[in-house]
Amino acid sequence: VSALVDIAGTAALYGAAVRLATPIFLASLGEVVAERAGLVNVGLEGMMLCGAFGGVAGSDLGGVGAGIVLGVLCGVLVAVLQSVSSITLGADQIVVGIALNITAIGVTSFLARTIWTDGNVPQVAHLNPVGVPLLDDIPFLGGVLFRQNPLVYAAGALAVAGWWVLTRTGWGLRVRACGEDPRSADSLGIPVIRLRWESMLICGALAGLGGVFLSLGELFTFSDAMSGGRGFIALAVVIVARWSPVRAVLGALLFGLCEAIAFRVQAEGVDVPYELMLALPYVVTLLVYAGVVGRTVPPAALGRNYVRR
Amino acid sequence: VSARAPAMRAVAARAFGGGTLGLAIRTAIALAGAALVGGLAVRLAGQPPIETLRAIIDAAVGDSYALQSTLLTAVPITAAALGVAIAYRAGLFNLGGDGQIYMGALGAVLVALAGEGLPQAVLLPAVLLAGAAGGLVWGAVAGALRARLGLSELISTIMLNFIAFWIVSYLVRGPIEDPLGGGYPYTREIPAAAQLGSVGGTVPVGWVIVAGMALVLWLAMERTRAGRHVKDIGEAEPAARFAGIRVELYMFGLLALAGALAGLGGAAELSGNQLRLSDFFSPNWGFDAVAVALIGRGSPIGTLAAGFFFAALRSGVEGAQGTANVPVSVAQVVQGVAVLFLIIANADVVVRALRRIRLRRSAAEAV
Numbered sequence: 001v002s003a004l005v006d007i008a009g010t011a012a013l014y015g016a017a018v019r020l021a022t023p024i025f026l027a028s029l030g031e032v033v034a035e036r037a038g039l040v041n042v043g044l045e046g047m048m049l050c051g052a053f054g055g056v057a058g059s060d061l062g063g064v065g066a067g068i069v070l071g072v073l074c075g076v077l078v079a080v081l082q083s084v085s086s087i088t089l090g091a092d093q094i095v096v097g098i099a100l101n102i103t104a105i106g107v108t109s110f111l112a113r114t115i116w117t118d119g120n121v122p123q124v125a126h127l128n129p130v131g132v133p134l135l136d137d138i139p140f141l142g143g144v145l146f147r148q149n150p151l152v153y154a155a156g157a158l159a160v161a162g163w164w165v166l167t168r169t170g171w172g173l174r175v176r177a178c179g180e181d182p183r184s185a186d187s188l189g190i191p192v193i194r195l196r197w198e199s200m201l202i203c204g205a206l207a208g209l210g211g212v213f214l215s216l217g218e219l220f221t222f223s224d225a226m227s228g229g230r231g232f233i234a235l236a237v238v239i240v241a242r243w244s245p246v247r248a249v250l251g252a253l254l255f256g257l258c259e260a261i262a263f264r265v266q267a268e269g270v271d272v273p274y275e276l277m278l279a280l281p282y283v284v285t286l287l288v289y290a291g292v293v294g295r296t297v298p299p300a301a302l303g304r305n306y307v308r309r
Numbered sequence: 310v311s312a313r314a315p316a317m318r319a320v321a322a323r324a325f326g327g328g329t330l331g332l333a334i335r336t337a338i339a340l341a342g343a344a345l346v347g348g349l350a351v352r353l354a355g356q357p358p359i360e361t362l363r364a365i366i367d368a369a370v371g372d373s374y375a376l377q378s379t380l381l382t383a384v385p386i387t388a389a390a391l392g393v394a395i396a397y398r399a400g401l402f403n404l405g406g407d408g409q410i411y412m413g414a415l416g417a418v419l420v421a422l423a424g425e426g427l428p429q430a431v432l433l434p435a436v437l438l439a440g441a442a443g444g445l446v447w448g449a450v451a452g453a454l455r456a457r458l459g460l461s462e463l464i465s466t467i468m469l470n471f472i473a474f475w476i477v478s479y480l481v482r483g484p485i486e487d488p489l490g491g492g493y494p495y496t497r498e499i500p501a502a503a504q505l506g507s508v509g510g511t512v513p514v515g516w517v518i519v520a521g522m523a524l525v526l527w528l529a530m531e532r533t534r535a536g537r538h539v540k541d542i543g544e545a546e547p548a549a550r551f552a553g554i555r556v557e558l559y560m561f562g563l564l565a566l567a568g569a570l571a572g573l574g575g576a577a578e579l580s581g582n583q584l585r586l587s588d589f590f591s592p593n594w595g596f597d598a599v600a601v602a603l604i605g606r607g608s609p610i611g612t613l614a615a616g617f618f619f620a621a622l623r624s625g626v627e628g629a630q631g632t633a634n635v636p637v638s639v640a641q642v643v644q645g646v647a648v649l650f651l652i653i654a655n656a657d658v659v660v661r662a663l664r665r666i667r668l669r670r671s672a673a674e675a676v
Contacts, residue, residue, distance in 0.1 A: 042463060085649070090657035094402060094463070095603065099648040102596050106641025113636035114354050224638075225593065232467040275479035282471040285464075286454075294459050307657065 007264045011143035016263065019148060019217070021249075021256025022155045023048070023210040027234035028241065028248040029155075029162050030206030036166060036243060037199035038179035038301040042097030043082050044207050045231025046104030050074035051211020053108040056222040057115065059124035067124065068151075068212050075208015076201055078104065083200045087193060090305045101231075109224045126220040127151060127213075151213050158206070162245035175199055179299035182306040192306050207231065233281065236289045242296050251288075258284045335654040343647035350639050361633040368628025369621035373511045379617070379624040381582050384515040385410055385591070387616030388574025389598035390605070391523055392448070392567030396462075397607040398530065399542040399559060403567045405451055405466025406595030408473035409444040413572025414579045415477055416443025418485070418496055418586040421503035421579075429502040436503045437518075437576050444572015445565050447473060452564030456557040462564060470595060478588035487585070495587035505581035515577030519613070522570065526609040539563065571598070597623075600644045604651060619644055 007013055027044050034041045041047075051071040058070030078100055085096040113119040127149035136146040166172040175195050177185040182192045214230070215222055233255055241247035262277040348358040369379050389406035396403040417440035424432045447469055454460035478494065480486075487497045505514045530536035541549040542556055550556050574594075579586060601619055605611030623640040630637075653659060 081649070085653050085656065089653060089659055091652045091655075095652050096649070098402065098404070098599060099603070099645060099652060102600050103642065103645025103649060105593065105596065106638050106643075106645050109638035110350060110354075110636050110642050113638065119636070229467050229471050232464050236464050236468075273479045273483065275475045275482065279472045279475035282468040282475075286460075286468045286472075289464065290454060290458055290460055305657070 007261070007268060007270070010264075011140050013260050013264055014144040014257075015147065016260035017253060017257040018144060019152060019256070020259040020263075021252040021254075022152050022217070023213040024230055024234050024237060024255055025159070025249055025252035026155055026210035026213065027207045027231055028237040028252055029158060029245050030203035030210070031234055031238045032162065032241070032243055032245055032248055033166070033175070033199050033206070034203035035238060035302055036172075036179045036299055037175045037196050038182060038299055038304065038306070039087070039196055039200055039203075040093045040097070040303040041082060041200065041203055042094050042235070043078055043100035043104075043231075044097075044203075044234055045227050045229065046097075046101040047075040047078045047204050047207035048211035048214065048231045048234075049101075049104045049108055049225065049227040050078050051208030052215035052219075052226055053111065053211075053222050054208065055212035055215040056121060056124050057111075059126065059216055060122060064125050064127060064216060067216050068209070071212030071215070072205050072208040075204040075206070075211060077204070078208075079200045079204025082204075083197050086305060087196045087200065090307055093303055093305065105225050108222070112222055112224070121222045123220050124216070126216045149217055151209070151217055159245055159249050166245065171195075176299070178306075179301055182301050182304075186306070186308065193308070196306070207234075210234075229282065233285050236285050239296055239298075240288055240292050242292075243299065254288065255281050255285060332655070336651060339650035339654040340647055342650045343643050346646045347639060347643040350642055351633075351635055354635050354639070356633050356635055361629070361635060364629040364633040365622070365625035365635075367625075368632075369625030375624070375628060377507065377511050377513065378628065379621045380511075380516040381513050382624040383616050383620030384513060384519055384581065385571075385574040385578040385594050386597045386601055386620055387516075387519050387613060388522070388577065389571035389594055390601035390612045390616050391519070391526055391609055392570035393598050393602035394605060394607045394609060394612040395526060395530070395539065395570075396563045396567045397543075397602055399539045399563050400546065401455070401560060401563060401567075402463050402599075403448070403451070403466055403564060404463060404595065404599060405447065405469050405568070406571045406598040407591050407593060408466070408470035408595070409447045409568040409571035410575035410578070410591050410594055411470075411473040411477045412447040412568075413440040413444035413575030414586050414590055415473075415480070416440050416572065417576035417579050418499060421499035422485070422497060424503065425500045427502060432500070432502045433505070433580070436499070436580055437573060440576020440579070441569040441573040444575060445569035447572070448568015449561070449565035451568070452561035455564060456561040474588065477586065477590070481586055481588055485586075493587070494589075495585045498584045499580060503580050504584065505577060507581075513577075513581050515581040518577060519574065519616075522573075523609040523613040530609065535559075571595075597641070597644065600648050603648050604644075 027048055031041055031044055051074050054074030055067040055071035059067030082096055082100060085091045086093045112121055116122065129147050129149050132146040136142040174190045177190055178192045178195050186192050211227065214226060219226060237248055237251035241251045258281040262280050265272055265277045266274040351358045351361045368375055370376050389410055393403045393406060417436045420439035421436045424435060451462050451465045451469055454465050455462045481494045481496055485496050487495055507513045508517060530539065538554045538559060541554060542559055546556060583590060597619065601615045602612050605615040622643060626635055626637050626640050
């Protein structure tokens, strides 16, 4: 127990929590945008997985920048498939999402074995921590927040931007109208289908970026199904955060902290079975989700396709 | 040709409309599309598609040994898929097959190892029941969370998968690790009295059990009031509720039953194939099960058929490794794409657009 207390006091733990929260937050932010437009996107997990794969493939080809671009594009590609099937053709959003998750696992695993001989995916150029001048010297807080890799800072900026766009711009207002009452929105001249497409593509880009973070920010390589359920954790975060980008930061941080504790315990060799610690983020997700469910109000038209008559 | 043309046109018109035949034709087109994607993937892997297909078919059903390994592969996938299918009929998405298989196999291995020395007539049924019970508990957790609190089973079953995996991973690396395993994360082999054999050396008993389950479930869905209620809930939940059907009770029961089926599949896999529990016991069968159930459109018989088909594909690709070196994941690709194409082929807008074409054509014919 004293070893656990020791770990709990270190900046390293909270720094790791912020880092591990980032990919979950990015996916959650994307899902917030999509769900505000009335779209349930269960394919979030597949988008993250494809993003992680694209990140490694791109980085192998042309460095970290190329990895980020390719990973985001992979996420967007999955979003295009989701949009064509459900928004344009009216197929059930959840079933499409499930199909995309299954396909994503197969396709990324297949491509990894086809591109790299025998599936020996190399370690690729990855994201390194960059200190923010002056701020990183602040005791404790500097180590937690300001010695992170650039995508963490980008995620912070995106949280603010997401809040601004959804609550303070005309586009955000129209997107929310699509999620609450698409027929009325349509009758007011709001292009529901186009706005839903835009929201889903943004969601794909953000989830893809979250996936890039998993591969280039944490693992530095690709392994099968490496998204490890984080897309589904992000779905839970969206509900817990009551569809707010800012509260999603807090939700993601909670799960990041659980993961960080699990890894710290494993690394420090504390006498707790590390396998059971690795189950912690999933247990906490269930508990927190069970704690808030029923007391949240989702967008009224969530999950319902809109067909123009 | 001219004599056959009207008949051909009738078939085409049906494909564009609703009805069972239209559905069957659209399904065939979607599956053919998925096969095409599979062929492209094989080309991408640098293999000749036609020869590869022949090698895969050979390795899947070419002789009695091939058929046996196909059926063995089908056991856990189909068992879990039957659970997904019946829950799906009530509009529930059980993504928890993997966790339920692990918990089932855990229950089975604990009973099998504890019951060493018991006669087969006692031990084997106990092992299978323990498997069903283990899966049932895991499914019931998701069912209770859904029925009592309204927690989406989509999310809870995924979380339960990881929790089950880490529990098993912990146990097979510690408390129930094989002391003579040289550090490998698996248990001792289960005693012979707990092992499932095969009928006539070819058809695994596990598959016979699964096929029997499919038949029972089909009868239950089509011939009983409970089956009618399940379908009512899936078609219109508010109406079912209004009609006095206890929707929450059904949701709980269906997810628990789904878990029991997957758990039974895990037990049958343990005692009919792997004989040890490890933390690499299930290569993501839970997702295969979802794909198979969706391709079987939630019908137990359709699921049994789809389960055989995709087990043949997977077992065939694996068995053909020597002659045609294609990554095993090509089977997963085809499976996922097949689901996607099927949904698209049967999507609202597609069906309606096809029906419009059909109407226009018959109008033109009338003129």
